[in-house]
Structure formats: C-alpha cells, structure tokens
Amino acid sequence: MRLQRYLLRELLLSFLLIALIVTALFFAAAMLSFLRQYSELSLGSVLRAAPYILPLSFPVTLPLSFLVACLLTFGRYADDNEFLAHQMAGIHPWHAAAPALMVAVLIAAGTMKLNTDVIPFATLAKKEVARSEVREVLRKIDDPSRTAIRCEEFEMSWTGRGPQGLRDVVISWEQAPEDGEKDAKPVRRTARAAHARVDVARIDDGLFVLDLDDFEMQVPDDGGGPGRRLVEARRQLALSVDQLTGEPESMKLKGVDELSSAQILYQVRRGVDRQGADVVDYRRRLLTDFWKRIAVALSPIAFAVVGAGLGLAGGRGSRMAALLTAIVVALVLYYPILLGGAALSKKGTLPPPLAMNLANLFVLSFGTWRLGKVFR
Numbered sequence: 388m389r390l391q392r393y394l395l396r397e398l399l400l401s402f403l404l405i406a407l408i409v410t411a412l413f414f415a416a417a418m419l420s421f422l423r424q425y426s427e428l429s430l431g432s433v434l435r436a437a438p439y440i441l442p443l444s445f446p447v448t449l450p451l452s453f454l455v456a457c458l459l460t461f462g463r464y465a466d467d468n469e470f471l472a473h474q475m476a477g478i479h480p481w482h483a484a485a486p487a488l489m490v491a492v493l494i495a496a497g498t499m500k501l502n503t504d505v506i507p508f509a510t511l512a513k514k515e516v517a518r519s520e521v522r523e524v525l526r527k528i529d530d531p532s533r534t535a536i537r538c539e540e541f542e543m544s545w546t547g548r549g550p551q552g553l554r555d556v557v558i559s560w561e562q563a564p565e566d567g568e569k570d571a572k573p574v575r576r577t578a579r580a581a582h583a584r585v586d587v588a589r590i591d592d593g594l595f596v597l598d599l600d601d602f603e604m605q606v607p608d609d610g611g612g613p614g615r616r617l618v619e620a621r622r623q624l625a626l627s628v629d630q631l632t633g634e635p636e637s638m639k640l641k642g643v644d645e646l647s648s649a650q651i652l653y654q655v656r657r658g659v660d661r662q663g664a665d666v667v668d669y670r671r672r673l674l675t676d677f678w679k680r681i682a683v684a685l686s687p688i689a690f691a692v693v694g695a696g697l698g699l700a701g702g703r704g705s706r707m708a709a710l711l712t713a714i715v716v717a718l719v720l721y722y723p724i725l726l727g728g729a730a731l732s733k734k735g736t737l738p739p740p741l742a743m744n745l746a747n748l749f750v751l752s753f754g755t756w757r758l759g760k761v762f763r
Contacts, residue, residue: 390473395486398460402490405459406452413444425517432520439513445501450686451717453494457487457694458709465699480762484695491691495684502680503648511645518593518628525590525631528553538631545583551600552584558597560626578604578624595631597624643676651677671739675732678743682725689747690716693754699761721746 417440422433464470464483473483521538528536528543535544540561545553559577581601589596602622606615646654651673693716698709724746732742 390478391482391486394460394464394483395490397463398456398486398490401459402453402456405455406449409452409455410441410444410448413448414441417444421513425520429520432516436513436516439509439516442501442505442509443513446498446506446680446683449494449498450683450690451713453491453687454690454694454717455709455713457691458698458712461487461695461698462709470699480699480758483699484692484758487691487695488688491687494687498687499681499684502684506680507645507647507650514645521628521631522590525595525628526587528585529587541626541631549582551582552598554582556580556583556599558583558624560631576604578602580622590628593628595626595628598622599624643673646673648677648680667735668733671733671735674739675729675743678732678739679725679729682728682743682747685744685747686721686750689721689751689754691754692758693750696754696757696759696761700757716750721750724749 418433418437421436421440425432461470461483470480470483473480524536524538527533531548534546535542537543542557542559544557546555548554557577557579559575561575578599580597580599580603582599584598586596586598599622600620602617602619604617606617643651655670655673655677697712697716725743728737728742728745731737732739736742737745
C-alpha cells in the first residue's frame with residue numbers, strides 16, 4: 388500500500404539518521420574508554436583497533452535508534468492528524484504498525500548475526516591489538532638504551548646491565564585475586580631484585596618470565612596489615628600478557644566475550660560430564676551470555692511494538708519527546724530488567740532463556756497493551 392510505503396520510508400530515514408548520530412557518540416565514548424584502559428598504545432595500534440571497536444556498539448545503538456525512530460515517526464504521524472485520517476478512511480491501524488514490525492524483524496536478524504559471530508571476532512581482534520602492543524613493549528627490554536618499561540599496571544626499572552642480567556631491578560604490578568575471591572580487588576605488588584634475566588622468547592607464547600636473584604617483596608597479611616617480608620635467593624616470576632593488558636588472570640572467567648555462540652554451546656556441552664560448583668557456575672555464565680545475545684537481538688521487535696503503541700496513542704512527534712520517551716523505555720525499564728535477569732540467571736534462580744528475556748517480555752506486553760488500546 389502507498390500508506391505503508393510512506394511510513395516505511397519515513398521510518399527508515401529517521402532510523403538511519405538517528406543510528407548514525409548515536410553510533411558516533413557511542414564510538415567516541417568507546418575509543419576514550421579503550422585509550423584509558425590501554426594508555427600506552429601507540430597511535431598506529433589505536434587506528435588498527437578502531438575498526439574492531441566500531442561494531443561493538445551496534446547491539447546497543449541499533450535497537451535504541453530504532454525505538455527513537457518509531458516514537459518519532461508514529462508520533463509525528465499522529466500529531467499531523469494523518470493517523471486520524473487513516474482511521475476515518477476505514478483502514479485498520481494494523482496497517483500503520485506493520486512496517487515497523489517488518490523493519491524490526493530485519494534489524495533483529497542483523498543484530499543476531501552481529502551478536503553471535505561478528506562481535507566476538509571484533510572483541511578478540513581488539514584485545515589482540517593490545518596484546519601485540521604489550522609484546523612489543525616487553526621486547527624493548529633488550530634495548531641497551533632503556534632503563535625502564537611500562538605496560539598498563541606493570542612497571543619495571545633497572546639501573547644498568549651486566550653479565551648476570553639487569554641490575555638493581557624494581558618491579559611493580561597488580562596481582563589478580565585468587566579463584567573464589569569474586570569481590571576481592573587486585574593487590575598491588577612491589578618487588579626488588581639484585582639481578583634479573585628475561586626469557587624474551589616466551590613473550591610470543593603470552594608469558595613474561597623473569598629469573599630474579601636476591602628477591603625481596605613485602606607480602607601483606609589478610610587483615611591488610613604490613614605482613615611479612617619475603618626474601619629468596621632465587622625466584623622466577625611469570626606474568627601473562629593478558630594480565631599485563633588488564634584482562635582477568637583466571638582462565639575460567641576469561642574470554643567468554645571472545646567466543647562465538649557456537650563455541651559457547653560447545654563449551655557448555657563439553658562441561659556436562661564434569662563435576663564441581665565451579666563448573667556449574669561457569670556453565671551458567673556461558674548460558675547467560677549466550678541468551679543475553681539472543682535477547683538483545685530480539686529487542687527491536689519489542690521496541691517496534693511499544694514505539695508504535697506509544698507514538699500512535701500519545702502523538703509524541705517532537706524529537707525531544709521521542710528521545711525522552713526512549714530513554715525511559717530503554718534505560719529505566721529495559722536495560723535494568725535485562726541486568727536483573729542476568730543476575731537471576733547466574734545465581735540459578737531462573738533458567739537463562741527466561742531470565743534474559745524478561746525485559747523483552749515486559750516491554751512487549753506493555754507495548755501490546757498500548758497498541759491494543761489504539762486498535763480498539
């Protein structure tokens with residue numbers, strides 16, 4: 388119908404313009420966060436990471452932009468009395484909402500592909516840029532002109548070189564909490580050694596290994612006191628490249644965001660025969676992340692229904708009114724419920740498929756109720 392083509396054109400134009408603006412804002416914020424997290428990265432590494440950072444915002448910006456576009460398009464349609472003429476012509480209101488649902492299904496399919504395959508690849512590639520940069524910084528330890536290196540929270544300095552390696556070495560780093568200490572914060576460690584030798588060949592394997600002579604380190608006690616002084620004639624210190632880039636040290640919690648959905652399901656199936664509370668907890672985390680990707684991908688459908696219902700019923704055609712309504716629906720209702728569902732899923736209170744779709748069900752129910760009032 389000509390009416391549906393008109394609404395479809397207006398909806399797509401609004402969506403593309405809003406998505407461009409919102410994505411640009413999210414991309415700028417993501418780049419600033421990336422630079423703050425990896426402050427030692429060179430300009431070349433930042434530029435290499437930028438194409439991988441950009442798609443990471445799409446699962447948030449595309450549904451949110453579509454919600455604003457629906458509110459703006461249908462609100463303006465009602466404000467200009469076009470919807471009144473639509474009803475007086477005897478055309479069912481469903482014909483006005485149908486274009487939004489059609490576009491929502493297409494956006495949901497695209498977001499599903501992004502969440503299951505593209506986003507994990509982009510996350511892995513972004514982290515690999517940081518890892519490669521850290522490896523380059525660590526290799527500079529062989530440069531005779533250098534007396535210090537720094538990688539994020541890791542710092543190492545020395546006064547000179549000799550037959551036994553680096554002399555008068557001071558090392559400072561953050562040590563991640565042990566497994567089971569979920570609420571514990573990383574502990575800052577500082578150590579000294581008379582000499583240090585570095586196994587540069589192992590950096591490519593993801594490990595920074597130091598052989599230290601006359602090692603000294605202050606070990607605090609559990610109560611936060613000064614603790615005891617650890618002194619050893621020889622000590623080997625091994626730090627992972629992931630740890631030096633700020634990633635979690637525990638292999639059980641690392642890399643979930645880097646796994647595709649197929650890999651997550653494989654990890655879940657592989658852990659079926661294993662025993663222990665840690666395995667059950669890890670499987671819940673994997674399934675929570677898997678169903679979160681699906682729930683976020685399906686959100687445009689719920690947003691289409693609520694956007695059409697609120698727009699046609701309330702006539703919110705101004706940009707500011709559409710933006711404020713979208714903020715209330717998305718930031719006050721949808722995403723807090725989504726986060727609450729994730730907490731319930733990780734605790735095992737609700738099955739992950741239900742817990743992660745609570746937000747979609749709530750918004751869809753509310754939107755259906757509003758749209759039903761319009762239809763009546």
